[in-house]
Amino acid sequence: MFSSSSFDLISIFYSIISIDTIFRLVNNWKSVWNDSVTAKDKLLIQRTAAFILIPIGVFFHELGHAVATWLFGGQVREFQWRLFWGYVVPVGNFTTAEIWWIAFSGNLISILLGIIAIFLIFLVKKPALKELFYTFAIVELVYSLIFYPLISFTGFRGDWVTIYDFSIQPYAQVTLVLHIALLLALWQGTKNKWLAKYLVNNAVKNNAMIETPRLILREFTMSDVPELASILSKEEVMYFFATGAITTEQTAAKIAGYINSYQKHGYGKWAVIHRSTGKLIGYCGIAIEEIENKLENELGYRFDPDFWRQGLATEAATSCLNYAFDTLKLEYVLGMVEPENIASVRVLQKIGMDFVKESVWCEKIVHIYRKSA
Secondary structure, rough: OHHHHHHHHHHHHHHHHHHHHHHHHHHOOHHOOOOOOOHHHHHHHHHHHHHHHHHHHHHHHHHHHHHHHHHHHOOOEEEEEEEEEEEEEEOOOOOOOHHHHHHHHHHHHHHHHHHHHHHHHHHHOOOOHHHHHHHHHHHHHHHHHHHHHHHHHHHOOHHHHHHHOOOOHHHHHHHHHOOOOOOOHHHHHHHHHHHHHHHHHHHHHEEEEEOOOOEEEEEOHHHHHHHHHHOOOOOOOOOOOOOOOOHHHHHHHHHHHHHHHHHHHOOEEEEEEOOOOOEEEEEEEEEEEOOOOOEEEEEEEEEOHHHHHOOHHHHHHHHHHHHHHHHHOOOOOEEEEEOOOOHHHHHHHHHOOOEEEEEOOOOOEEEEEEEEE
């Protein structure tokens, strides 16, 4: 089914993508390796893992075969590394067990590289490096434990034909047990998204301003536009807001304003992340608003309807008030709400804000609440 010529064609194609990836990586070096991983950065990081790190892994795979050959007193007649694939031709008087070890050694290196990459995810601090090692680990382990064993028995006669020669006891039998165990671990980890959830939670925590039992509040980035836009485009979410439901472009402008507030004042509306799902479910925070011709610190929040009636708005708003008084040292914070918005009125009352007066804001009747430090 597979031949060396077909693999060479794949390697040529692979090489073109690898070169293109290197150029893209060089041109976007600073943005890729900063502390914020955008969707564009993530795609380039994944390409780097697949088209730059994987070929390096293939080289060490073949080197593993060569080192085993030398350790058993043999010689390497040919050492071929063709990025996507390669082979080693060992020459010597080897025992059956030594032949098995030579075949297995390269694959052992590949599997170990994938496992080491998993450990590196927890050791490195930069989000981009975590994403890089995550992608490399998944691709390397899937290739080593699934793809290569399969093609070994489909006419290509790869290493796994020798590795699973059950006449070579007990190596093949022990390998089968370990192979199945690793496949189950890989399947279970992929099914439950252990590493993926860790990456999401870590990225969130790196930029977290506030953490509560169920939520993480962090600063917005422009990569949050699609998720927030899907929330603010819902009529029920924006029913009491002056503009009504807004577009993706308007959401982008809103987030840009939040980011400007962070830089100018050190605080603003924050993205609210649901801990157990890693999902962005709305915003909450203190922002400077013009109220009755005066700049005031106003508490505001919006949440996805799927997360209403769970006490999350109260949880987020309480933590924001605590931050305002304990960290920002604000003297007081206002809250504005339309009197018809019963749910929001209840939230303000629950967090200890007192009704001050009725006013007009954006040509709408609103009630102003206040809480002092």
